[in-house]
Amino acid sequence: MNDRQILDFEKPIAELEKKISDMKDFAAGANITLDSEITSLEEKVEKLRHEIFTGLTRWQKVQLARHPRRPYTLDYIQLMMTDFVEFHGDRYFADDKAVVGGFAKIDGRPIMVVGQQKGRDTKAKLFRNFGMMHPEGYRKALRLFKLAEKFNRPVVIMIDTPGAYPGIGAEERGQAEAIARNLREMAVLKVPIVIIIIGEGASGGALGIGVGDRVFMMQYSWYSVISPEGCAAILWRDAAHAPQAAEALKLTSEDLMELGVIDGIIPEPPGGAHNDHRAAALAAKNKIMETLGELEKLPTEQLLAERLEKFRKIGVYGE
Amino acid sequence: MDWFKKTKTGLSAQAKKDIPDGLWTKCPECSEVIYTKQLEARLWVCPECRYHFRITSGKYISFLLDDGRLEEYDANLVSKDPLRFKDSKKYPDRIRGAIEKSGLNDAVICGIGKIKGVEISFAIMDFSFIGGSMGSVVGEKIARAIERAIDRGIPLIIVSCSGGARMQESILSLMQMAKTSALLAKLAEKRLPYISVLTNPTTAGVMASYASLGDLIIAEPKALLGFAGPRVIQQTIGQDLPPGFQSSEFFKEKGFLDKIVERSELRDTLALLLEYTNHR
Known part of the structure; x- marks a missing residue:
């Protein structure tokens, strides 16, 4: 793991952990026991981690959501599901690699899974366009949602995007229209839809695959009308004010729970999902299974009425 | 009935701000000096x-409306400050300033009106109120305008003019896109017509929700339309944008607009479209 993959506020923890692993190596090599020293250091790490993570600012949580080692959609699919068959293309223009999807099984139960996909290294980042979808991506997702409806499979969606792609081609092919259509069609799709924000949920780019029956957020993900940088560039006229914008936008999972916009927070393993992909995926999977169980009991009419009401009631105003 | 008192005051206040009150007005596009009364x-x-x-x-x-009359609804809806948002200004101060400047309570006016005798649920956005941005109030008023069309079984016309979702209400603003679009699905199920009229500018969160969902979508000439703002696109791709990019004409050419209609023909066009689509 290189230094770039450790965030500033993670460094004290990483240093202690390094010390522990050095000590273990030394003890093994010298054939002596340092068990009590190691245990005491391990306790110290836990305490330090707890201290740091309970005092995180919103901006630091944004950094965690963007952590270079954070699990992405395909990691979750691999860890939560079996028999994934990936489908490609929107049938009109192209296959958008910033979004992946297809049939899969979760505990043997067939579902449709769709999610935004980021790349891990530079080449993969470019291939995935940093998880920023074009109109053909939203149309690909809608095609898969309609397939799910046709074959009566519930939909599981993972959101992780810094925004819909702002480019010439995206505008030419109707980025706004593609997102708007998804909002309307997802509102009346006749199968259960469960959504998890696993990393970044930026703006219409996230919401464009984000209308459903239950919306959950991983503990250290964010979801907002605009990225902190975008907001800072407009309201502070300087993207460097992103930390202040992050505070003002109230974009963490706790914030959205308090605002009544999401249905629950999925706890991440100590230190964040990147420290233990398997544990993060298990927590997400448990939430999905529990939720599908609830939703599948509802008659379609009630499911759709409740979905509409869920979004209909969001908003704070005086009258 | 209370015909639309608030907007009348808004009108005069706004006229001073946006439109020069001199005898002559200079066109910002071609620099022609025009007699204001003629304009x-x-x-x-x-x-x-x-x-x-x-x-x-x-x-x-x-x-646009018969006798220039709208029976306004929900005029008393006002923004709150659920996020206690503060940038260079506190959000409540920004709202107060916008109310004083525009004479409006928020960025949309909704109600029931008639076009050549056909009763419609009508919503018109106003850019002078924080750039026509959509927060909880705009979302709620549009939602109610859609529901009013459904309840009365009448057509819906929304005239959009907006820079997008209102940042100061963050996620709540974003969710208004889902709220309004979901209700438009209900309107569509009732087979009631919805005509979306786009004016300069209609972008971002409004364009990516109800403005793009009309059965028919028409725009005034040379309006700036689109999802991302031109400055953001320019910064992202690092090159100049082609001339006319994101104009009404551009979007019509790309297949996302039914028609570009001059302002002087808007009322007649809407009346004709209502005649064709209002099948009941």
């Missing part, structure tokens, strides 16, 4: 270059 008579369209000046919601009501 007014031509619905604020430059007689030389057809440039469409941005005008207030009140003016649209005056020439």
Whole structure:
């Protein structure tokens, strides 16, 4: 793991952990026991981690959501599901690699899974366009949602995007229209839809695959009308004010729970999902299974009425 | 009935701000100096270059609807500050300033009106209120306008003019996109017509929700339309944008607009479209 993959506020923890692993190596090599020293250091790490993570600012949580080692959609699919068959293309223009999807099984139960996909290294980042979808991506997702409806499979969606792609081609092919259509069609799709924000949920780019029956957020993900940088560039006229914008936008999972916009927070393993992909995926999977169980009991009419009401009631105003 | 008192005051306050109150007005597009009374008579369209000046919601009501009348609903809805948002200004101060400047309570006016005798649920956005941005109030008023169309079984017309979702209400603003779009699905199920009219500018969160979902979508000439703002696109791709990019003409060419209609023909066009689509 290189230094770039450790965030500033993670460094004290990483240093202690390094010390522990050095000590273990030394003890093994010298054939002596340092068990009590190691245990005491391990306790110290836990305490330090707890201290740091309970005092995180919103901006630091944004950094965690963007952590270079954070699990992405395909990691979750691999860890939560079996028999994934990936489908490609929107049938009109192209296959958008910033979004992946297809049939899969979760505990043997067939579902449709769709999610935004980021790349891990530079080449993969470019291939995935940093998880920023074009109109053909939203149309690909809608095609898969309609397939799910046709074959009566519930939909599981993972959101992780810094925004819909702002480019010439995206505008030419109707980025706004593609997102708007998804909002309307997802509102009346006749199968259960469960959504998890696993990393970044930026703006219409996230919401464009984000209308459903239950919306959950991983503990250290964010979801907002605009990225902190975008907001800072407009309201502070300087993207460097992103930390202040992050505070003002109230974009963490706790914030959205308090605002009544999401249905629950999925706890991440100590230190964040990147420290233990398997544990993060298990927590997400448990939430999905529990939720599908609830939703599948509802008659379609009630499911759709409740979905509409869920979004209909969001908003704070005086009258 | 209370015919639309608030907007009348808004009208005069706004007229001072956006439109020079001199005897003569210079067209920002072609620099032609025009006799202001003539400009007014031509619905604020430059007689030389057809440039469409941005005008207030009140003016649209005056020439689009029968007798210039709208029976306004939900006029008393006002923004709150659920996030306690503060940038250079506190959000409540920004709202107060916008109310004083525009004479409006928020960025949309909704109600029931008639076009050539056909009763419609009508919503008109106003850019002079924080750039026509959509927060909880705009979302709720649009939602109610859609529901009013459904309840009464009448067509819906929304005239959009907006820079997008209102940042100061963050996620709540974003969710108004889902709220309004979901209700439009209900309207569509009832087979009631929805005509979306786009004016300069209609972008971002509004364009990526109800503005793009009309059965028919028409726009005024040379309006700036689109998802991302031109500055953001320019910064992202690091090159100049082609001329005319994201204009009404561009979007019509790309297949996302049914028609570009000059302001002077808007009322007649809407009346005809209502005749074709209002099948009941």
